[in-house]
Amino acid sequence: MLRLPLQSELAAIADADPLPEVPGRSPVNADVAASVVLVGLAFEARIAAGPQALVICRQSEAEVAETIRTVVRQGCRRIASFGVAAGLHPALRPGDCIVASEIVDSNQTYVADASWSRRVLELLPGCKLGRIAGVDSIIEEPIAKADLHQITGALAADMESHIVARVASESKVAFAAIRVVLDPAHRRIPQAAVLAANKDGRVKIRPIIRSLVGRPRQLSVMLRLAGDAYAARRTLVRLRAAMGSEFGFAKAADLGSIEQMAAGASATATALIADLPAR
Numbered sequence: 001m002l003r004l005p006l007q008s009e010l011a012a013i014a015d016a017d018p019l020p021e022v023p024g025r026s027p028v029n030a031d032v033a034a035s036v037v038l039v040g041l042a043f044e045a046r047i048a049a050g051p052q053a054l055v056i057c058r059q060s061e062a063e064v065a066e067t068i069r070t071v072v073r074q075g076c077r078r079i080a081s082f083g084v085a086a087g088l089h090p091a092l093r094p095g096d097c098i099v100a101s102e103i104v105d106s107n108q109t110y111v112a113d114a115s116w117s118r119r120v121l122e123l124l125p126g127c128k129l130g131r132i133a134g135v136d137s138i139i140e141e142p143i144a145k146a147d148l149h150q151i152t153g154a155l156a157a158d159m160e161s162h163i164v165a166r167v168a169s170e171s172k173v174a175f176a177a178i179r180v181v182l183d184p185a186h187r188r189i190p191q192a193a194v195l196a197a198n199k200d201g202r203v204k205i206r207p208i209i210r211s212l213v214g215r216p217r218q219l220s221v222m223l224r225l226a227g228d229a230y231a232a233r234r235t236l237v238r239l240r241a242a243m244g245s246e247f248g249f250a251k252a253a254d255l256g257s258i259e260q261m262a263a264g265a266s267a268t269a270t271a272l273i274a275d276l277p278a279r
Contacts, residue, residue: 035247036068036079038160044083047236052245065167078116078174080247081164082240084232085132085156085179086139088149092181095231097127097239098156100177103165105134110165113174120178120248124239130155132177134162140189149185156181176248178239182232183225190218193225 034052039045045057054071056064068079085098092098099117103110109131121127133154139145148157161177168175183189191211212219242248 034076034078034245035249036071036076037082037247038064038079038164039081039083040158040160041083043233044236047233047240048082050240050245050247053247061163061167064163065170068167068171068173072171072173076173078113078176078247078249079164079168079171080175081158081161081177081179082247083158083160083179083236084182084229085158086145087156087181087184087187088133088145088152089130089155090146090185092128092155093184093231094181094228095235096181097124097235098132098177098179098181099127099129100132100161100179101129102131103134103161103177104131104152104154105162105165108166110162110169110175112165112176116174116176116249120176120239120243123242123248127178127239128155132161132179133157134165135159138189142186142188145185174249178243178248180232180235180239182228184228187225187228188221190221190225191215193222 036054036056037048038056039048040058042057045055048055054067054076056067059067068076081100081103087093087096099120100112101117102112117129121129131152131154133148133152133156135148135157136159138159139148139157145157148154156179158177158179161179164175164177193208208222212222
């Protein structure tokens with residue numbers, strides 16, 4: 001049967017396959033959990049899963065902290081934030097990858113592990129180095145994205161990276177954030193998409209259908225968002241394969257100082273500005 005783009009993408013991100021096992025409060029073998037990976041959506045968890053990755057999907061910050069404290073006691077020394085993000089810089093497009101130089105939330109800025117981030121950039125040329133903003137809710141309107149970009153200087157925003165950064169700081173372990181743009185800065189998120197997010201990270205189909213029936217004008221935006229999701233998912237799969245079982249982590253390699261990372265982030269911002277159309 002021929003599927004429309006919206007049907008195909010909903011099927012992909014709402015796949016009913018079991019999620020990778022998340023141990024919660026139970027002990028974790030540090031040999032298996034070489035990296036803790038926090039994601040927000042079930043399809044991200046399936047992509048992130050691997051033999052040495054402990055994937056946590058949609059837990060509260062307290063639960064995340066407890067799980068990480070457990071694996072840190074057993075020897076794990078790295079945490080990653082992985083998945084999709086909202087684009088804040090107007091030059092970014094769906095499928096563009098951002099590796100965080102810093103994570104900024106409403107109170108503080110956290111510097112990502114320089115060598116780990118640099119290694120991910122080397123593994124997948126084309127990724128951009130820059131600041132990522134951590135937010136607690138979906139950014140629905142383009143004007144809100146523009147305001148957040150202006151205030152923070154962040155290239156993208158997501159709902160997990162600030163949790164990873166805070167917990168990593170408290171636990172004194174390395175962290176990285178690897179995020180792929182889903183909705184670009186100019187894209188409004190329709191109510192149908194906002195209603196679709198479930199607490200466990202799965203996508204609920206029925207609320208989408210009900211919302212589209214009640215407000216059919218959302219359909220065109222949802223179709224564009226489905227195309228965005230397809231591009232983002234392709235990049236995530238390619239990125240995960242390139243990072244391998246170590247999730248891009250390089251143990252002893254000195255691949256870049258904080259100063260070099262800052263210079264790289266500045267160069268990225270300059271290049272992005274140069275890509276903007278003249279007004």
